[in-house]
Amino acid sequence: MKETAYLLQAALISAWWVGLASNGVFFAAFQFDAIPSTAFWAFFAPDVILIAALSTVRAYKQNSAIELVILGAFAYASLYCVNATVLTASGYLPTGLMLLGLAYNGFLCFSDSAFRVSSTSMTWNAIKTLIQTVCIWTMALVIVPYVILDAFDTFALPSMDIWLIIGGLLFACFSLLGLTSAFFMVRDGAGTPLPLDQTNHLVVSGPYHYVRNPMAISGIGQGLAVAIIFQSVPLLIYTALGVLIWQLVVRPIEERDMTRRFGESYVQYCRHVSCWIPTFGRRGT
Known part of the structure; x- marks a missing residue:
């Protein structure tokens, strides 16, 4: 790994x-x-x-x-x-x-x-999740894109055109997916979405019933949406690098830890639920 x-x-x-x-x-x-x-x-x-x-x-x-x-x-x-x-x-x-x-x-x-397991307090986990979401989204979707656009002298406010509409709709959809996934992490997992502050229980409800990594899909989709809004190739490359690092580096390490903590339940979950492609016809785990 x-x-x-x-x-x-x-x-x-x-x-x-x-x-x-x-x-x-x-x-x-x-x-x-x-x-x-x-x-x-x-x-x-x-x-x-x-x-x-x-x-x-x-x-x-x-x-x-x-x-x-x-x-x-x-x-x-x-x-x-x-x-x-x-x-x-x-x-x-x-x-x-x-x-x-x-x-x-x-x-x-x-x-x-x-990796460490989070507390079991739903209120505290909800507060931490809110803080994590604001900080990560601000850094990954505002500050970093601005720095990239500014460095390449391509920063300009997006104009009202078809790309803004498409990007805006995608951003809203993927953001909703991320927020929904975070809700089930807190409610059913007794933890937070951050791998360094993990859930106490394996989450297989909500979006996790259909795909194993809806949070990652949400982040990638948001990055793609921002690239579309600004029509920026550097931002598209930034998103692609995020996919590459997550798929080849973060995912294997996280899955090894999940297997260690949840054992056969997680192994069976992986057999039934795809990492990237939703399986809407699945019944049970």
């Missing part, structure tokens, strides 16, 4: 540097004002050796020391980017990307201890 995650990381970093070297618009989107591009290229060798190359090695050789070296490399690069952003009031995209990479590697290093 981790092997795929590190191999994916190595591939994405390599593709990122290829994009920087081959496309001027892409390169400009990741620059800091008043910092020459030479300083940026100075990170090429450390990035390729300490992150991309070591990620490839870790994909084929299980070694916790390698994981910590990669995490340390991300931590140093993240600190540099944060400092550069503070000094220049620019470069929010590269800084945000490095912080996401840091969080990604922190999750990989400590995934075995990252």
